[in-house]
Amino acid sequence: xxxxxxxxxxxxxxxxxxxxxxxxxxxxxxxxxxxxxxxxxxxxxxxxxxxxxxxxxxxxxxxxxxxxxxxxxxxxxxxxxxxxxxxxxxxxxxxxxxxxxxxxxxxxxxxxxxxxxxxxxxxxxxxxxxxxxxxxxxxxxxxxxxxxxxxxxxxxxxxxxxxxxxxxxxxxxxxxxxxxxxxxxxxxxxxxxxxxxxxxxxxxxxxxxxxxxxxxxxxxxxxxxxxxxxxxxxxxxxxxxxxxxxxxxxxxxxxxxxxxxxxxxxxxxxxxxxxxxxxxxxxxxxxxxxxxxxxxxxxxxxxxxxxxxxxxxxxxxxxxxxxxxxxxxxxxxxxxxxxxxxxxxxxxxxxxxxxxxxxxxxxxxxxxxxxxxxxxxxxxxxxxxxxxxxxxxxxxxxxxxxxxxxxxxxxxxxxxxxxxxxxxxxxxxxxxxxxxxxxxxxxxxxxxxxxxxxxxxxxxxxxxxxxxxxxxxxxxxxxxxxxxxxxxxxxxxxxxxxxxxxxxxxxxxxx
Numbered sequence: 001x002x003x004x005x006x007x008x009x010x011x012x013x014x015x016x017x018x019x020x021x022x023x024x025x026x027x028x029x030x031x032x033x034x035x036x037x038x039x040x041x042x043x044x045x046x047x048x049x050x051x052x053x054x055x056x057x058x059x060x061x062x063x064x065x066x067x068x069x070x071x072x073x074x075x076x077x078x079x080x081x082x083x084x085x086x087x088x089x090x091x092x093x094x095x096x097x098x099x100x101x102x103x104x105x106x107x108x109x110x111x112x113x114x115x116x117x118x119x120x121x122x123x124x125x126x127x128x129x130x131x132x133x134x135x136x137x138x139x140x141x142x143x144x145x146x147x148x149x150x151x152x153x154x155x156x157x158x159x160x161x162x163x164x165x166x167x168x169x170x171x172x173x174x175x176x177x178x179x180x181x182x183x184x185x186x187x188x189x190x191x192x193x194x195x196x197x198x199x200x201x202x203x204x205x206x207x208x209x210x211x212x213x214x215x216x217x218x219x220x221x222x223x224x225x226x227x228x229x230x231x232x233x234x235x236x237x238x239x240x241x242x243x244x245x246x247x248x249x250x251x252x253x254x255x256x257x258x259x260x261x262x263x264x265x266x267x268x269x270x271x272x273x274x275x276x277x278x279x280x281x282x283x284x285x286x287x288x289x290x291x292x293x294x295x296x297x298x299x300x301x302x303x304x305x306x307x308x309x310x311x312x313x314x315x316x317x318x319x320x321x322x323x324x325x326x327x328x329x330x331x332x333x334x335x336x337x338x339x340x341x342x343x344x345x346x347x348x349x350x351x352x353x354x355x356x357x358x359x360x361x362x363x364x365x366x367x368x369x370x371x372x373x374x375x376x377x378x379x380x381x382x383x384x385x386x387x388x389x390x391x392x393x394x395x396x397x398x399x400x401x402x403x404x405x406x407x408x409x410x411x412x413x414x415x416x417x418x419x420x421x422x423x424x425x426x427x428x429x430x431x432x433x434x435x436x437x438x439x440x441x442x443x444x445x446x447x448x449x450x451x452x453x454x455x456x457x458x459x460x461x462x463x464x465x466x467x468x469x470x471x472x473x474x475x476x477x478x479x480x481x482x483x484x485x486x487x488x489x490x491x492x493x494x495x496x497x498x499x500x501x502x503x504x505x506x507x508x509x510x511x
Contacts, residue, residue: 004029007370008037014398015040017391019281022046022070024063024343024387026107027400029370031379036108039402041341043074045390047283047320049311049338053328053361054345059383060324061086063343064288065407067322068244071286072116077234077242081263083291085250089410091118091422100406103383107403114408117237119428120419121247123262124218127419128248129428131228132221133265135171136164142268145306146261147210153203159196160184166195169441173224174215176441181208187449217255222262225436230269232428233285249290256294263295267310270319277318284318292323293330308334328361336364340390346380368399376401 011027011034020043027037052067054060061084068078068090080087093113094100104111122128135143140161144154160180164171171177181204184192192199211219235243252259270285277284289295295307311321323331323339327347331339342364349355362373365388376386380401387402414422423429 003370004034008034010398011037011039011400014391015400017042017044019044019392020074022067022074023109023405024066025402025404026109028384028403029401033106033403035106038108039387039397039400041387041389042392043076043282044392045340045394046071046076046286047277047315047318048340048390048394049315049320050322050341050343051328051331051336051339052288052322052324052343052345053326053330054385055326055348057382058345058380059385059404060345061290062383062407062411063345063385063404064290064322064324065090065409065411066405067286068288069114069116069408071283072242072244073114074282075236075240075242076283077236077285078244079233079285079287080244080246081249081287081289081291082246083249083252083294085248086413087246088118088120088248088414088419089412090116090244090246091414092410092418094406094408094410103403103406107405109405111406112408116409117241117243118422119235119243119245119426120423121245121428123222123247123249123258124251125221126248126251127423129228129426130221130432131247131262132224132432133227133269134225135173135177135223136161137227137269138265142264142306146264147207147214149207149210150203152200153207156184156199156203157207159192159199163192163196164441169444170438172438172440173442174211174220178208178211179442179445181211183445183449187452188445214257214261217258219258219261222258225438226432226434228432230266230273232431252294256297259294263289264306264310267307267314267321271310271314271317274317274319276316280318282318283320286320286322288322288324290324292325296330296332296335304332308332311335311338327357328364329357340394342386342388344377344386346382346384347377349378366396366399371399371401373399 007027007029015038017040021040022043024039024041027034027039052060052063064080065087068080068087071078082088093115096111096113100111120128121131123131138146140154140158144157147153147157149157160177161171163169163184164180169176169180171180184199185201185204189199233243233245237243249259274284296304314321322341323335325331328336328342328344344361344365347354347358347361349358358374358377362377365373365386371386373386380386383404383406385402385404386399387397388399389397391397
């Protein structure tokens with residue numbers, strides 16, 4: 001058996017599975033595509049997470065598109081973080097191209113152009129299904145980790161949540177939370193001190209500043225109602241295909257704090273609400289996080305620890321996480337070690353630092369007698385990648401340089417009119433895009449403060465009225481006392497003796 005025949009045998013044997021699988025393309029050796037030597041990924045292990053990496057322009061987005069399409073066809077819903085805004089074309093079939101036909105002929109796969117069920121979502125004011133969550137749903141622990149507060153400040157946040165629970169004050173949006181922090185150290189200071197102890201104005205001020213940072217990045221649009229129900233990510237269309245939910249994040253690159261907040265809340269909500277799957281043979285949901293460094297570069301240590309914990313645990317819920325980034329080193333080692341599928345597109349070695357990074361990247365892949373992995377990483381063409389997956393027993397499949405199949409959907413974005421038509425047909429847009437601002441902590445506290453101020457004003461008016469009444473009574477009493485104190489001359493003239501004498505004189509004169 002020649003080296004080439006042995007290679008094809010090893011690839012074919014290592015990528016043959018009993019259960020359902022996704023075909024990524026055909027294996028390559030010495031730059032030659034081995035027709036029908038398919039590189040497959042078992043559906044069973046797609047909840048073991050993965051990585052799609054490579055330099056700009058090497059085909060990462062198309063690989064993401066291929067995986068999303070094939071998962072949808074298998075009835076698995078998908079969630080895509082579309083940072084660059086180039087994934088909406090999944091809703092339309094590919095127009096085809098001679099180069100696509102040529103590629104598929106080499107691979108040995110027929111090309112079938114298709115569109116897929118797509119839902120467009122947004123965190124901001126862009127068109128799409130609005131994604132929101134309430135402050136209460138985050139809870140004090142998650143809010144504290146997102147804000148990166150001190151232990152003392154985290155304690156204050158817990159007290160704020162406890163007060164709201166005790167007094168039935170809904171914490172829905174940022175203005176509710178900000179109002180509570182102000183109330184705790186101003187109008188409600190005495191009430192808080194009696195029930196929960198003294199709260200430092202310096203600490204609440206620090207928390208407020210961190211809230212404003214999130215608010216300035218668009219947090220006021222994200223926090224609120226109607227809260228998004230993660231079960232709506234699991235929809236299947238009438239043809240049994242999973243919906244591909246695309247979150248438009250083209251305006252989020254300068255808002256890493258908001259992106260991290262959203263991602264952590266979404267993962268935490270999925271983990272807390274999805275049931276345990278066990279060994280179901282297929283994932284419940286697969287998420288692709290494009291430009292993953294946006295999460296990790298801006299995350300605090302506490303936030304990183306939370307993400308690492310969720311990545312380790314969430315696969316038991318049947319959820320797979322796939323990070324898309326330029327270099328595997330963008331992903332923390334603790335997370336990288338949890339990733340089962342690795343699709344590594346070409347890396348460029350322009351500097352000594354680049355060459356060192358390539359050697360480190362090569363060490364993340366299984367040893368193989370067919371490739372010098374570090375050398376292959378720099379020689380791969382566009383739409384070619386090194387692939388290592390997990391087989392049905394959880395062991396790595398043979399490392400294969402792979403010519404990737406082409407996406408079945410359009411490799412371009414929707415036009416404005418196409419996007420408008422898609423959104424007009426969305427049932428989720430009708431459900432979540434109505435603005436709701438029901439009475440919550442902000443309004444209730446304002447009413448409470450107004451009522452207290454009204455009662456205080458009434459008390460002061462009553463006191464003033466009583467004071468005026470007392471003053472008037474005092475004035476009248478004083479006036480009576482003055483009237484009773486007669487002038488001595490008047491007193492003498494009005495005496496009976498003087499009056500009798502005057503009357504006697506007048507009588508004699510009349511005679």
